[in-house]
Amino acid sequence: MLNSRLLRQFIAVAEELHYGRAALRVGIEQSPLSQAIQKLEAHIGTPLFVRNKRSVTLTPAGKVFLEEAYQWLAYERVAIERALHATGGEIGQLSMGYIGSAGYGFMPELIGQFRREFPQVKLRVFEMTTRDQLERLKGRYLDVGMLRTPLPNDETLLSSMRYQHDRLMAALPHTHRLARRKSISLKDLEHESFVAFARQHVPAAHAQLISVCAIAGFHPRIDQESAQVGSVIGLVAAGLSVALIPSNLQSLIHPKVSYVTLSDTIEFLKQEVGLAWRRDDANPALASFLKVAQRLSH
Incomplete structure (x- = not known):
């Protein structure tokens, strides 16, 4: 009827x-x-x-x-x-997830270029954690995610590529004894209280904090956890903790937070931002998106 x-x-x-x-x-x-x-x-x-x-x-x-x-x-x-x-990815729709830290450079750059080349593709963009993106990719709620890579070994349904990399730096309360230095070492933070990205929601970032501190010779004391970038910066601003964050977040200016370069070996402080998608996703708009990403990646 x-x-x-x-x-x-x-x-x-x-x-x-x-x-x-x-x-x-x-x-x-x-x-x-x-x-x-x-x-x-x-x-x-x-x-x-x-x-x-x-x-x-x-x-x-x-x-x-x-x-x-x-x-x-x-x-x-x-x-x-x-x-x-089926027209070749020039029209249609694409749903994308991205981690909050990528919203301060990586995501806008890629989205902007894609929109210029494929203006008729309808984009839906959502901020969410890496773990939530993985679940929604497998559940077919997202076509592509911008998240922390490499992916867990058990993610056999997904493909991924490295898009960009970043370097960790320290976020300190502006009254902290080290806040005015041009650079510090991780060892300088050995006795500090850390706010970490929550293991449940951002497992790669949480694991990297543990790993880089272990390389520096100590285990971080994690007193606070948060899934969102803004909350991490807010807790640092409140003077409760220090944090290790991607260096592109220093554009997130807060009057009560100082960003300080870490002098330790560059390699183990690197963070990788990648793209992930379902292996069986035949959406031509996704193929077009990945071609743009490959050109911009480094």
Whole structure:
């Protein structure tokens, strides 16, 4: 009974609140339109309109059904867009996740270039942790994620590539004894309280904190954890902890936080930001996106 044509007829009556104007709008006679609406009401089991000689108004059920009709047609448009992916990735849609720290350089750079080259691809972009991205990629809620790589060894359903790398630096309360130095070593932070990216949500960043401190000769005392970049910086600003963060986050200026370079060996302070996607994802818009990313990666 329900189909797109009937829903468009219903929407026309609901928006015009006049059968004559609605009939002209959808290109049929007024009598067949009225009969179609009556059949729709019979199918649903409740009146959608209150009619009299002077006016047509929506019932409460009609108002609810109107919102659902809009959604129905929106889903239809999405289905059509996805079908049009076969044109080669120049139109369609792409859903992307990204870690918060990538929002301060890596993500805007890539998204900006992709939009310039493929302006007709509808992008949906969501900030989320690495772990949440992995789950949503496997659940087919995302097409691609910008996250911490390499991926865990058990992620056999996903492919990945390195996009960019960054270097860790120290974030200190502005009143900290080391805050005015140009550089410090990790060993200088041996007795400090750390705020770490939560192991449950950002496992790679949490593991790297443990690893680099171990290389420096100590185990960090982690008193605070957070999944979000802003919260980590906020806890440092409050004077509760120090943190190791990607150096691109120094653009996240906070009057009560100082960013200090670490003088330790560069290699073990590097952080890798990569892209991940499902191996079986045939979305041509994804293929176009990855080609742009490969050109920008280093």
